[in-house]
Amino acid sequence: MELAREREWIESLRAGDEGSFRVLVERYQDRVYAMACRFSGCSHEAKDLAQDIFIQIYEHIRDFQGRSSLNSWIYRLALNRCISYRRAVKRRAVLGRDGPVFGIAGEKTPEEQLARNEATRELHKTLQKLPERYMTVIELYYFQELSYQEIAELTGIAVRTVETRLYRARQRLKDLLEPPAAGKEEPHGRVENAAAR
Amino acid sequence: MDEWKTRLRDDIAAPPGFTDGVMSAIDARRERQTDKRPIYSPVTKGILCIAAAVLLLVLSMPKLDIAWSALAKINPGLRVTHGAQTPDNDDGLRLPGGPVLYVSNR
Numbered sequence: 655m656e657l658a659r660e661r662e663w664i665e666s667l668r669a670g671d672e673g674s675f676r677v678l679v680e681r682y683q684d685r686v687y688a689m690a691c692r693f694s695g696c697s698h699e700a701k702d703l704a705q706d707i708f709i710q711i712y713e714h715i716r717d718f719q720g721r722s723s724l725n726s727w728i729y730r731l732a733l734n735r736c737i738s739y740r741r742a743v744k745r746r747a748v749l750g751r752d753g754p755v756f757g758i759a760g761e762k763t764p765e766e767q768l769a770r771n772e773a774t775r776e777l778h779k780t781l782q783k784l785p786e787r788y789m790t791v792i793e794l795y796y797f798q799e800l801s802y803q804e805i806a807e808l809t810g811i812a813v814r815t816v817e818t819r820l821y822r823a824r825q826r827l828k829d830l831l832e833p834p835a836a837g838k839e840e841p842h843g844r845v846e847n848a849a850a851r
Numbered sequence: 852m853d854e855w856k857t858r859l860r861d862d863i864a865a866p867p868g869f870t871d872g873v874m875s876a877i878d879a880r881r882e883r884q885t886d887k888r889p890i891y892s893p894v895t896k897g898i899l900c901i902a903a904a905v906l907l908l909v910l911s912m913p914k915l916d917i918a919w920s921a922l923a924k925i926n927p928g929l930r931v932t933h934g935a936q937t938p939d940n941d942d943g944l945r946l947p948g949g950p951v952l953y954v955s956n957r
Binding site for chain 2: 679684688691709
C-alpha cells in the first residue's frame with residue numbers, strides 16, 4: 655500500500671505536479687541543504703546552492719526512470735551539483751569563507767547554539783581540506799547514511815574502492831582534526847601537507 | 852566502529868521558509884521561460900535557409916567549372932564547352948573513345 659502510494663507520488667512528480675514537488679522539497683530540504691553547507695563551507699551560498707539543486711531536480715524529474723531509488727537519484731544530482739560548485743569556487747579561491755550556519759537543530763540555549771555553531775564551522779572547514787573523492791564518500795556514508803553498496807552504485811566505483819576511500823578519508827580526517835601530541839610537535843604546515851597529499 | 856558517526860554530525864536544518872523560497876524560484880523561472888518567444892518563426896527560418904543556399908550557390912560559381920570538369924572525367928561522353936574553345940590540335944584533353952573535352956585554365 656505504502657509502496658503504491660509512493661509510486662503514485664513519483665508519477666505525479668514526473669507529471670510536474672507542484673503539490674507533489676513541494677512534498678519532495680519538504681522531505682529532502684534538510685539533507686540537501688546540509689550537503690550544500692558542507693560543500694560550500696557553510697558560506698552564505700549554501701542556501702542558493704541548495705535552491706539551485708531543487709530547481710534542477712524539478713527540471714529533470716521527468717528523466718527519472720525508476721531504475722534506482724528516488725533517494726539515490728536525488729543524492730547523485732545534488733552531489734554532482736555540489737562537486738561542480740566546489741570546483742568552480744576553488745578556482746575563485748573563496749572556499750571556506752566564514753558564514754553563519756543556519757538552523758542547527760536540537761539545541762536549547764543560545765550558548766549551546768553558539769558552541770555548536772562554532773564546532774560545526776570547524777568541522778566544515780576541516781572537510782573542505784579533504785580531496786573531492788574522500789569528501790564524497792564521507793558525505794554519503796556519514797552524513798547521508800548510505801551503505802557501501804549504495805555509494806558504489808551512486809558514484810560508479812567498486813564497493814572495495816568505497817571501503818578503501820572511506821578508510822583513507824578517516825585517516826586524513828584524523829590527521830586534520832587531532833593536533834599533534836605535545837612533545838612530538840611536528841613541523842609547521844603538517845595539516846596543509848596532509849590535506850594536499 | 853564508529854566514533855566517527857558521532858564526530859561527523861552537524862544536525863543542520865534548512866532555514867525557515869526554504870520550501871517557499873524554492874517554490875517561488877521555480878515559479879519565477881517558469882514565468883521567465885514562458886515569456887521567451889522564439890526569435891524567428893519557422894517560415895522566417897525557411898526563408899533564411901533558402902537565402903543562405905542561394906548565396907552559397909552564387910559564391911561557389913567559379914568552382915562550377917572545376918565541378919563540371921570532374922563530372923566529365925567520370926562520364927567521358929559529356930562534352931564541356933564552357934569557355935573559349937581552341938582547335939582540336941591544341942592541349943585540350945582527349946578522352947579515349949569520347950569527344951574532345953575542353954578544360955578551362957581558369
